[in-house]
Amino acid sequence: MIKRRKGYEKTLVPVERSRRIIFLDKRGRRLKRYSVPAGIFGILGAVCICYCGGIALAGFGTYFFLIWGGIGCGCLMLRAMFRNEKLMIAMPGWIKVTGIGVFAAGLLLFCTVEGLILTGYEAKAAGGADYCVVLGAQWKKDGPGEALRKRLDEAAAYLTENPDTRAVVSGGQGADEAITEAAGMREYLIRAGIEPERILTEDRSANTYENLVFSGELLDRKQDRVVIVTNNFHVFRALAIAKKQGYAHAEGLAADSLPGMAPHNLLREFFGVVKDFFAGNL
Numbered sequence: 001m002i003k004r005r006k007g008y009e010k011t012l013v014p015v016e017r018s019r020r021i022i023f024l025d026k027r028g029r030r031l032k033r034y035s036v037p038a039g040i041f042g043i044l045g046a047v048c049i050c051y052c053g054g055i056a057l058a059g060f061g062t063y064f065f066l067i068w069g070g071i072g073c074g075c076l077m078l079r080a081m082f083r084n085e086k087l088m089i090a091m092p093g094w095i096k097v098t099g100i101g102v103f104a105a106g107l108l109l110f111c112t113v114e115g116l117i118l119t120g121y122e123a124k125a126a127g128g129a130d131y132c133v134v135l136g137a138q139w140k141k142d143g144p145g146e147a148l149r150k151r152l153d154e155a156a157a158y159l160t161e162n163p164d165t166r167a168v169v170s171g172g173q174g175a176d177e178a179i180t181e182a183a184g185m186r187e188y189l190i191r192a193g194i195e196p197e198r199i200l201t202e203d204r205s206a207n208t209y210e211n212l213v214f215s216g217e218l219l220d221r222k223q224d225r226v227v228i229v230t231n232n233f234h235v236f237r238a239l240a241i242a243k244k245q246g247y248a249h250a251e252g253l254a255a256d257s258l259p260g261m262a263p264h265n266l267l268r269e270f271f272g273v274v275k276d277f278f279a280g281n282l
Helices: 015-032 035-058 063-082 085-090 093-118 146-161 181-191 208-218 232-244 259-278
Strands: 002-005 008-011 131-135 166-170 199-202 225-231 249-255
Touching: 035 063, 035 259, 063 085, 063 259, 093 232, 093 259, 131 146, 131 208, 146 181, 146 225, 146 249, 166 181, 166 208, 181 199, 199 208, 208 232, 208 259, 225 232, 232 249, 232 259
Parallel strands: 131 166, 131 225, 166 199, 225 249
Antiparallel strands: 002 008
């Protein structure tokens, strides 16, 4: 039946058909709320995968960089979920709420830990310390890795300015290292002009916790003033472990790190802080 009124036509639609049309329109409006997170996760996924590839090409660090590829793939999977009309409509509300809650809690934890890490980024140490403990890092075939080189240069500058301070170079031998990190660090400091008799070596440690435990055996943790030299992203965790190990007068001295590696270093350090917290090292 058609009614004509003032130059236009209005068609009466059967009831069953009108219900289907209304449902489809409502469903379309529902999906609009998912377009923003879909876009965000899509961009994040592409950026993480590109960053993973960039680190791989640059050849920095260990295989930990692959986590960026995993994060990128996860983000792209979430993007596909948000863009799947049938899936988002069929998914129960409690699953959506739980997922949002878990994501929010994880994000809050991540931001809190990263905030703590950043407190050590500009750490400076006063002169006149009894010992300068230099924490080890990767030693390559042709010398120290970039992170370790920056630590050693910072330590050499401090030791030159404070001739009465002794050094403790700390680091064992990794599976891919020809010599112990401590041995290489000692030779590097000697070439930088530091007298050999001022340098003590600790060559058993395999991680930050052991660095500070074994180095503590070479000095008086309760009485000596100790400057701990490491990269800026690592200072917070190193100091927290040192205090737990009884270093009563410990200070941090932050060496620089490569700016382009900052996201990678901060992400890796997040997992390091969480691991040491649950291991009771902090």
